[in-house]
Amino acid sequence: MQTKTIRLVQDILQQNVAEHPDKVALICDGQRLTYSEIDVKANRLASALCSNGVQRGNRVILYMLNSVELVVSVFAVLKANAVFSVIDYATTLDKLSFIAADCTATALITHDHQVELAMHLVHQVPSLRITILTGPAVALQTMSDSSIFSFEAIQTNFPPEPPLPTTLDSDLAYLLYTSGSTGEPKGVMTTHRSSLFAIEIAIEYLGLTADDIVASPLPLSYSHGFNQLLKTFRSGATLILESSFAYPALTLKRMETEHATRFAGVPTMYAILLRLNLSRYDLSHLRHLSSAGAALAPSIIQKIREKIPQASLYSIYGMAEASNALALDPTQIGLRPASVGKAFPGTEVWLVDEDGYRIGSNQIGELVVRGGHVRCGYWNDPETSALRFRPGPLPGEIVCYSGDMFRMDEEGFLYFVSRADEIIKSGGKKIAPKEVENILYSLNGVLEVAVVGVPDPLLGQVVKACVVLDQRLDPSLTAQDILDYCHQTLEEFMVPRQIEIRASLPKTPSGKIIKTDLA
Amino acid sequence: METAMQIRNYLEAKYSSTRKGIRLNDNTLLLEEKIIDSVGVLELLFFVEETFGIEVPEEDISPDHFGTISKLALYIDSKQKQPVS
Numbered sequence: 001m002q003t004k005t006i007r008l009v010q011d012i013l014q015q016n017v018a019e020h021p022d023k024v025a026l027i028c029d030g031q032r033l034t035y036s037e038i039d040v041k042a043n044r045l046a047s048a049l050c051s052n053g054v055q056r057g058n059r060v061i062l063y064m065l066n067s068v069e070l071v072v073s074v075f076a077v078l079k080a081n082a083v084f085s086v087i088d089y090a091t092t093l094d095k096l097s098f099i100a101a102d103c104t105a106t107a108l109i110t111h112d113h114q115v116e117l118a119m120h121l122v123h124q125v126p127s128l129r130i131t132i133l134t135g136p137a138v139a140l141q142t143m144s145d146s147s148i149f150s151f152e153a154i155q156t157n158f159p160p161e162p163p164l165p166t167t168l169d170s171d172l173a174y175l176l177y178t179s180g181s182t183g184e185p186k187g188v189m190t191t192h193r194s195s196l197f198a199i200e201i202a203i204e205y206l207g208l209t210a211d212d213i214v215a216s217p218l219p220l221s222y223s224h225g226f227n228q229l230l231k232t233f234r235s236g237a238t239l240i241l242e243s244s245f246a247y248p249a250l251t252l253k254r255m256e257t258e259h260a261t262r263f264a265g266v267p268t269m270y271a272i273l274l275r276l277n278l279s280r281y282d283l284s285h286l287r288h289l290s291s292a293g294a295a296l297a298p299s300i301i302q303k304i305r306e307k308i309p310q311a312s313l314y315s316i317y318g319m320a321e322a323s324n325a326l327a328l329d330p331t332q333i334g335l336r337p338a339s340v341g342k343a344f345p346g347t348e349v350w351l352v353d354e355d356g357y358r359i360g361s362n363q364i365g366e367l368v369v370r371g372g373h374v375r376c377g378y379w380n381d382p383e384t385s386a387l388r389f390r391p392g393p394l395p396g397e398i399v400c401y402s403g404d405m406f407r408m409d410e411e412g413f414l415y416f417v418s419r420a421d422e423i424i425k426s427g428g429k430k431i432a433p434k435e436v437e438n439i440l441y442s443l444n445g446v447l448e449v450a451v452v453g454v455p456d457p458l459l460g461q462v463v464k465a466c467v468v469l470d471q472r473l474d475p476s477l478t479a480q481d482i483l484d485y486c487h488q489t490l491e492e493f494m495v496p497r498q499i500e501i502r503a504s505l506p507k508t509p510s511g512k513i514i515k516t517d518l519a
Numbered sequence: 520m521e522t523a524m525q526i527r528n529y530l531e532a533k534y535s536s537t538r539k540g541i542r543l544n545d546n547t548l549l550l551e552e553k554i555i556d557s558v559g560v561l562e563l564l565f566f567v568e569e570t571f572g573i574e575v576p577e578e579d580i581s582p583d584h585f586g587t588i589s590k591l592a593l594y595i596d597s598k599q600k601q602p603v604s
Contacts, residue, residue, distance in 0.1 A: 065551065090556060113552055246550050246560040249577040272561065276577050427558055459558065
């Protein structure tokens with residue numbers, strides 16, 4: 001049989017259907033789905049999207065926990081020649097509205113218990129014409145709104161054949177919304193070609209094969225989480241997709257039962273894992289561990305190696321703008337645990353100083369990434385795109401200025417120093433200090449604010465807010481009042497864990513706050 | 520039910536202000552309806568162990584026991600009735 005060229009992300013699924021249709025592709029929500037079953041479900045949903053007006057290049061918001069329906073929706077949107085955006089399930093309605101309006105989304109797919117949120121969104125975002133709800137179809141029969149569809153009913157009412165493909169490999173596959181220094185989410189535009197390149201280099205480097213069983217509790221809204229899905233399917237392997245890491249003992253039990261060979265997590269998950277009695281689980285099949293999202297603390301690395309000695313640990317650095325940028329080989333992790341390694345083979349990185357000149361070892365500079373995994377810009381934001389995505393060495397080429405500061409040792413291994421824009425990484429989530437500062441500044445009685453990340457053994461970092469009060473505006477304002485206000489206005493993971501009331505903030509002669517003195 | 524009320528008070532104090540529009544009752548699905556996340560489950564565990572003086576084995580941290588306030592209250596009450604070994 002002639003193998004079809006993989007040009008588009010959804011071709012991955014079709015290739016598996018051609019080669020091993022009955023192989024279990026996904027273990028999730030207590031279900032086991034073969035490649036063929038996922039393909040048929042995706043085809044039916046794609047047909048429903050097209051029949052209801054979704055056109056080539058339209059954006060579809062997927063607001064769901066990790067689930068079978070989410071995986072099916074990802075492929076269905078692509079088969080409908082459209083562009084999906086998986087949104088973090090912790091995202092608030094306001095931010096979700098912003099994102100849906102920003103990308104002028106045509107459709108929304110979400111869980112049935114989010115029906116009220118969906119209705120709010122439809123009223124706020126005029127472009128949203130179609131809502132599809134998962135869950136029992138019966139519940140929707142009472143709803144008269146003709147723009148609301150049942151995911152379950154679609155699976156019986158629409159044909160199992162896919163719509164005609166019209167997408168090119170240079171078209172967008174998805175938008176990955178990420179927090180930025182301005183606080184407003186930015187949609188990173190990812191083409192099919194770039195997405196496939198990023199997973200190909202990772203599969204080759206990490207040695208994934210069809211025999212692998214990959215366990216991942218990472219949300220698909222997160223670059224490293226989404227890559228687990230694509231890498232696994234591209235390898236023809238099996239993915240154990242956990243809806244979250246809320247019940248780690250159950251995840252471990254499933255890994256034991258299913259003979260998981262790989263586990264993908266973020267440092268917080270490893271910190272939680274190490275709290276458990278791992279000797280109670282048979283993880284003898286586990287060969288690879290990977291961590292991304294933030295640097296793993298050397299003490300955590302040491303404990304993981306002690307408790308799971310049979311598995312190689314890969315420390316990976318990536319970002320939505322250039323997925324799979326750096327990796328530390330497991331043979332090096334004992335020698336230089338603080339490093340995040342070197343560029344993935346087939347890609348290139350270097351460091352530049354403030355003037356854009358390349359710098360050598362033991363100097364701190366911004367990481368620049370070159371290769372096919374570099375994305376093509378931010379949706380609807382040419383100004384920020386021009387800062388992050390700049391011309392490369394060849395005409396028409398784009399390289400990514402990561403915004404992250406690194407140091408390189410004499411052997412070329414890289415060490416993360418800080419975010420150039422001081423983003424806080426807490427529990428695998430990114431927090432823009434500016435966003436928290438903006439909220440605090442909106443509180444009457446707050447004169448000046450600086451938000452920084454401080455180390456936390458569980459979350460990596462947590463938010464600390466240093467506040468100078470204006471007694472004249474509100475003499476009774478307390479740290480507790482500020483905290484209460486944050487609880488009312490911010491997503492929970494952004495709420496400061498520490499609030500320090502100060503008489504003043506340290507500043508440079510030019511008046512810029514010196515945040516390094518506050519952490 | 521005293522235990523359920525204590526759990527509800529804890530969750531309301533910690534989360535309800537950030538979860539506007541969500542009605543927190545004893546049968547609200549804590550994870551699926553975004554009342555708590557993975558770290559929130561861990562924090563809830565710490566609260567339960569400290570407040571009710573019980574030790575929760577890791578295999579019991581599951582949706583069957585931590586999925587809703589009523590399930591958790593039943594679990595705590597049953598653990599408290601067990602004789603200390």
